[in-house]
Amino acid sequence: MNKKIILTGGGTAGHVMVNLALIPKLKERGWDIAYIGSHQGIERELISKVEGVPYFPISTGKLRRYFDWNNFKDPFKVLKGTLQAYWIIKKEKPSLVFSKGGFVSVPVIIGAWLNGVPAIIHESDITPGLANKIAMPFATKICVTFPETLRHIKEEKGIYIGAVVREQLKQGNADKGRALCQFEKGKPVLLAMGGSLGSKRINDALRANLQTLLADFQIVHICGKGNIDAKLASAKGYKQFEYVDEELPHLMAMADIVVSRAGANSIFEFLALRKPMLLIPLSKEASRGDQILNARSFEKSGYAAVLMEEDLTNESLRNAIYHLYENKDRYRQNMERSDAGDTLQKLLTLIEEARKS
Numbered sequence: 001m002n003k004k005i006i007l008t009g010g011g012t013a014g015h016v017m018v019n020l021a022l023i024p025k026l027k028e029r030g031w032d033i034a035y036i037g038s039h040q041g042i043e044r045e046l047i048s049k050v051e052g053v054p055y056f057p058i059s060t061g062k063l064r065r066y067f068d069w070n071n072f073k074d075p076f077k078v079l080k081g082t083l084q085a086y087w088i089i090k091k092e093k094p095s096l097v098f099s100k101g102g103f104v105s106v107p108v109i110i111g112a113w114l115n116g117v118p119a120i121i122h123e124s125d126i127t128p129g130l131a132n133k134i135a136m137p138f139a140t141k142i143c144v145t146f147p148e149t150l151r152h153i154k155e156e157k158g159i160y161i162g163a164v165v166r167e168q169l170k171q172g173n174a175d176k177g178r179a180l181c182q183f184e185k186g187k188p189v190l191l192a193m194g195g196s197l198g199s200k201r202i203n204d205a206l207r208a209n210l211q212t213l214l215a216d217f218q219i220v221h222i223c224g225k226g227n228i229d230a231k232l233a234s235a236k237g238y239k240q241f242e243y244v245d246e247e248l249p250h251l252m253a254m255a256d257i258v259v260s261r262a263g264a265n266s267i268f269e270f271l272a273l274r275k276p277m278l279l280i281p282l283s284k285e286a287s288r289g290d291q292i293l294n295a296r297s298f299e300k301s302g303y304a305a306v307l308m309e310e311d312l313t314n315e316s317l318r319n320a321i322y323h324l325y326e327n328k329d330r331y332r333q334n335m336e337r338s339d340a341g342d343t344l345q346k347l348l349t350l351i352e353e354a355r356k357s
């Protein structure tokens with residue numbers, strides 16, 4: 001019985017996390033795993049830390065909905081990537097390809113289709129991203145996180161499974177988090193996270209309020225690569241990180257409230273950990289607006305407060321943070337009513353069923 005799987009997905013950490021959640025479970029079940037990603041993307045860095053998962057880099061190009069001179073070059077890169085993915089899949093002979101989306105996944109899904117290998121796509125957001133939209137006709141099944149996403153998918157291919165949250169996030173230790181940040185016990189902790197790449201808008205507005213907020217909170221701020229403010233390195237009760245890997249569960253465990261972008265993986269992680277959250281979704285100017293839909297859906301369920309980027313000022317952020325903290329118990333009670341079920345198990349069952357024998 002062939003139990004080889006190729007995983008793909010990348011560009012931002014949000015397109016790698018489901019794969020990271022799956023890898024230990026697939027290993028437990030005796031799967032042989034390989035990964036196809038880009039040469040430079042964050043997926044290469046994240047997967048290189050995982051033992052026993054060979055990484056095959058391919059050429060990728062960004063698929064854009066707007067004018068850019070690279071639009072003339074990138075189709076050739078995607079074509080090259082498709083040929084590379086085709087040959088890797090032909091040689092590796094997996095019984096299934098699983099994709100978490102992102103530009104790099106398009107050549108891989110097409111490469112799987114050309115080899116007659118079934119492929120499953122996972123879509124985290126309410127509306128499918130451009131890469132997944134292009135790849136969908138070549139996939140066997142498309143799993144979605146939000147039930148309303150099924151509207152955008154051909155009936156027989158779409159399947160609602162919910163969000164996949166990494167097990168290790170649930171094993172955080174608040175004392176370890178405080179030790180890492182040199183925070184004291186007893187004073188509330190605010191975790192600010194601008195998605196896996198950081199957010200300059202959130203960083204600036206938060207730092208403008210730092211003096212006021214530090215009177216009431218200790219703040220751990222994940223600000224993105226290159227965004228550490230050295231002048232604030234010695235501020236008491238304020239700890240900055242560019243990106244956090246193994247230690248993230250401890251930081252999440254000690255947080256009383258969270259201020260975050262509304263990337264699908266992050267918000268479901270906060271929901272699983274029952275963290276009252278203020279979401280500042282990426283604006284329509286900078287994206288297709290998927291985070292706005294994610295945030296509105298959480299707001300409607302009573303899990304989150306939402307501050308739109310166009311309404312983000314130093315004052316509105318400060319007021320929203322205090323409002324969130326005052327109402328934190330209400331948000332927690334609402335989150336207690338959510339039941340995610342064992343999504344990882346559902347996904348594993350789907351993988352076992354879909355593979356080519």
Ligand SMILES: CC(=O)N[C@H]1[C@@H](OP(=O)(O)OP(=O)(O)OC[C@H]2O[C@@H](n3ccc(=O)[nH]c3=O)[C@H](O)[C@@H]2O)O[C@H](CO)[C@@H](O)[C@@H]1O
Nearest residue numbers: 012013014017124125195196197222243244263264265266
């Ligand atoms: C700019 C962009 O394209 N954003 C998209 C991207 O966001 P982004 O990559 O930010 O995605 P998410 O918020 O969904 O996921 C980020 C993941 O990185 C992890 N993390 C983050 C920071 C850190 O220091 N350490 C760490 O491990 C989080 O725990 C989470 O698992 O993918 C999401 C899921 O398709 C989309 O909803 C977002 O719109």
